[in-house]
Amino acid sequence: MIRSNYILKLLEKDERLDGRKLDEYRPIVVEKKIIGKAEGSARVKLGKTDVIVGIKTEIETPFPDTPNEGVLKTNAEFAPIAHEEFLPGPPGEDATELARVVDRGIRESKCIELEKLCITEGEKVWGIYVDIHVINHDGNLIDASALGAMAALLNTKIPKYEDNKIIRNEFQMDLPVVHKPVTVTVGKVIDKFLLDADQEEEQVLDAWLSIATREDGVVCAMQKGGKSGLKQKDVDDMIVLAMKKSKELRKKL
Amino acid sequence: MAIIKGIELIKNGKRLDGRKPMELREMEMKVGVVPNANGSAMVRFGKTTAIAAVYGPRLALPKHLQSANKAIVQCRYNMAPFSVDERVRPGSSRREVEISKVVRLALEPVLFLENYPKTTIDIYIEIIEADGSTRVTSINAASLALADAGVPMKDLVVAVSGGKINGKLIIDLNGIEDNNSEADIPMAFIPGKKEITLLQMDGELKHEEIKEIMNNIFKAGEEIYKMQVKVLKDKYRVIV
Numbered sequence: 001m002i003r004s005n006y007i008l009k010l011l012e013k014d015e016r017l018d019g020r021k022l023d024e025y026r027p028i029v030v031e032k033k034i035i036g037k038a039e040g041s042a043r044v045k046l047g048k049t050d051v052i053v054g055i056k057t058e059i060e061t062p063f064p065d066t067p068n069e070g071v072l073k074t075n076a077e078f079a080p081i082a083h084e085e086f087l088p089g090p091p092g093e094d095a096t097e098l099a100r101v102v103d104r105g106i107r108e109s110k111c112i113e114l115e116k117l118c119i120t121e122g123e124k125v126w127g128i129y130v131d132i133h134v135i136n137h138d139g140n141l142i143d144a145s146a147l148g149a150m151a152a153l154l155n156t157k158i159p160k161y162e163d164n165k166i167i168r169n170e171f172q173m174d175l176p177v178v179h180k181p182v183t184v185t186v187g188k189v190i191d192k193f194l195l196d197a198d199q200e201e202e203q204v205l206d207a208w209l210s211i212a213t214r215e216d217g218v219v220c221a222m223q224k225g226g227k228s229g230l231k232q233k234d235v236d237d238m239i240v241l242a243m244k245k246s247k248e249l250r251k252k253l
Numbered sequence: 254m255a256i257i258k259g260i261e262l263i264k265n266g267k268r269l270d271g272r273k274p275m276e277l278r279e280m281e282m283k284v285g286v287v288p289n290a291n292g293s294a295m296v297r298f299g300k301t302t303a304i305a306a307v308y309g310p311r312l313a314l315p316k317h318l319q320s321a322n323k324a325i326v327q328c329r330y331n332m333a334p335f336s337v338d339e340r341v342r343p344g345s346s347r348r349e350v351e352i353s354k355v356v357r358l359a360l361e362p363v364l365f366l367e368n369y370p371k372t373t374i375d376i377y378i379e380i381i382e383a384d385g386s387t388r389v390t391s392i393n394a395a396s397l398a399l400a401d402a403g404v405p406m407k408d409l410v411v412a413v414s415g416g417k418i419n420g421k422l423i424i425d426l427n428g429i430e431d432n433n434s435e436a437d438i439p440m441a442f443i444p445g446k447k448e449i450t451l452l453q454m455d456g457e458l459k460h461e462e463i464k465e466i467m468n469n470i471f472k473a474g475e476e477i478y479k480m481q482v483k484v485l486k487d488k489y490r491v492i493v
Contacts (some may be wrong), residue, residue, distance in 0.1 A: 012325075065255035065432075097349040108455040209452065219463060222438075222454035229362050231446030232467055239460050 011192055017200065018047075021204050023245065030147065030252045033153050038236035040156025040175065044148035046196055048138035050082075052172055053130060053148035055156045055175075057165065059119070060127030067150030070117025070125045074103035076132040083137040083199075097223070102132060102146045102183070104221040109181035112153065116176045119161065122231065126158060128175065139198035142210050142223075143249070146183035151253050153177055175228040181220055182249045184242035185210040187224070188234060209235065215250060219243075260433050262418040268430070270299070274423045277413070277473055282393075282484045284401040284470020294484075296394040296488060299427055300384035305394035307402040310372035324369035326377040328357035336383045352388050359392050359441040359451035360399065363407045374404060378455055385431035386414040392441045392451065393477060400485055409481050410450060411474040412441035415466040417458065422466055424473045438463070440470045444478045 007017060014022055026047030035041035037053035040055035060071045067233060076099035078086040106112065117126035130152070132145045160167040187197045187205040199242070207226030213219050219239065226228065231237075262269060272278065278299030287293035290306035297303075298432040313319045324335045330352040331342045345353075356378065364374065376398065389412035416426050416437040423430065426437055436456025442449045456464065 065257070091347075093350055093354045096347045097354055100347060100351050104455045108457065110457075145456065214457075218457045219454065219460060220457055222452060224449065224452035225358060227358070227361060229396065229443055229446070229450045230452065230465075231448060232471075235449065235467065236460075236464060239463065243460070 003200060007201060008189065011189055011194070014192070016145065016194070018198070019163070022192060022194045025242065025248075028147075028249070028252050030151050032151055039159065040152040040154075042148045042151035044144045046144045046153065047198060048126050048136055049144050049198075050134075050136040051138055051141065051144045051148050052133045052135055053145065053152040054133065055152045057156075057158060057166070058127045058129065058130045059124055059161070062118070062122065062125040063152070066114070067122040068125075069114035069120040070112070071127040072103070072107055072112065072114065072130070073127060074106070074132070074149070075097045076102070076134070077229040078134050078137070082134040086134075086137065093095065097130065098141055098145060099208055101142055101221070101223045102130070102149050105146050105181050105183045106130070106149060108220040109179050109214050111150075111177055111179035111181055111213065113176040113178055119159070128156070133161055135222070137199060139200075139202045140185060140196050142185050143183055143196065146212065147249055147252065149181060150182065154180075179214050180250050180253055181212050181214050182246040183210055183221075184245045184249065186238040186241055188238070192222055194243070195201040195237060195245060209238045213237055213243050213246045217243060256432050260429075261387065262430055262433060263421050263423075268418075270427060271328075274421050275469060275473070277425045277476060278427065280477065280480055284397055284484055284488050290402070292354065292398045292400065294394045294397035294401055294405065296390050296391050298386060298425060300382055301386065301387055301390045301427075302381040303378055303390045303394040304381060305376060305391065307376055307395070307398045307404065308373065309374040309492045310369040310404065311375075313371060313373035318373065319371040323366040324364070324368050324372045324374055325373045326357050326361055326366070326376065327340070328353050328360070328378070328395070330356055330378045330380070332380045332387070335378050345373045347370070350370065352391070355451055355453065356388060356391055356395065360395055360410055362448065362450050363410055363443060364399070365405050365407075373401075376420065379416065383428065385426045385428035388412075389414050389439050389441065393481065397481055397485065401488070404451060408445045409431040409478060410441050411444050411478045411481070412439065412451060413420070413470050413473050413477060414439045416468070417456065417462065422462065422469060424469050432492055433475045436462075438466050438470070440467065442471065442474060444474060466470065
């Protein structure tokens, strides 16, 4: 409580606990191809927040209404190692939301050419599994996970498939990725906007808006969270800020 | 409701169900539809029907759920197995878990939670039939149910979806439009203050289009708000 009041007091003066500017991210470290067994992978650190994203590919049956398209599935696991409040068990509300927000950013941007992942129309397609594994939670899991997912997809390779068998260590092609969507979450507290809130800062946010944008300036997904409402002007300002910052994040891919 | 490649969703300015781009579906609202609940409501937009029931504020149990200085809100959005073409398997899907969360967050800002420490306000929503825009229909129903329960509120919450089909901006997406739209924005807001409490988007939109859709939603919301107020007043008029 005292700590929260202190954070708010600092924010009034446009200051943060760790000395960052309001629109400044913590140091962003993106490591690629870190899991040999995965078809694609990345590890993203935003300060002390640490997320690993691994991509696995499996043979799947396509959805009936998209018989010639590969299938994308995103899952997030809040591993109990990552935070004192993360418990073993099936994904809760926040992990489910995280997975779905990251999924929408990828899916709606149409960054993966899913029709190139068809093996036999209506029967067999490649399933792309994006698994987000939180190693340490210090806030802003959405941006870290979305960045990690995109970084991992960009180095994903599709294995060879012969005689109805996946040959795991031989590859036929790179995953066809044609866009680079990036998600920026803008927090609002009092009348200030801040980026890359750490876990303590997240506790004092009134509201937040995650905005996924493509390199051509198209917005492809949004999600509002937090306990308070937003004005339309806030939303406009948040979109402008997210678009500006996304350019910086995209360079890390 | 399926994805249909190349489907023409709007012809000569009319949508497949005959609506104009900015036209809401036929709406129906009722309060007090679940006698056992402290408050309840049914809201129907075209074929999408949601029933919401509110229980509480009541003691939050088990005890570890309690908050010492305010009420908690628990919300469950659930689709009836028969509500869509392909049967929905009972039990919460990931989609339902997420929607339950965002619906709760859409409603919490109008409640005086600090007035009811250690209690829970339980909001249960059942989608009886789904034809697009179920989360916004749920919010309209839950908002009425809270008012019907006599839970003090700063204002009602109004929700409606907006989107883009075949390059045209529209309001209140039905199922087939939802699945084949270029973009979809479900939004909820507090009418008095024009404060947005739910905002999601998926698809592809320019910033300008997002602004325009949000304006359309604010405008369409006025009509929904009027009807909400009317059904609430009508109920109590009968009693007096």
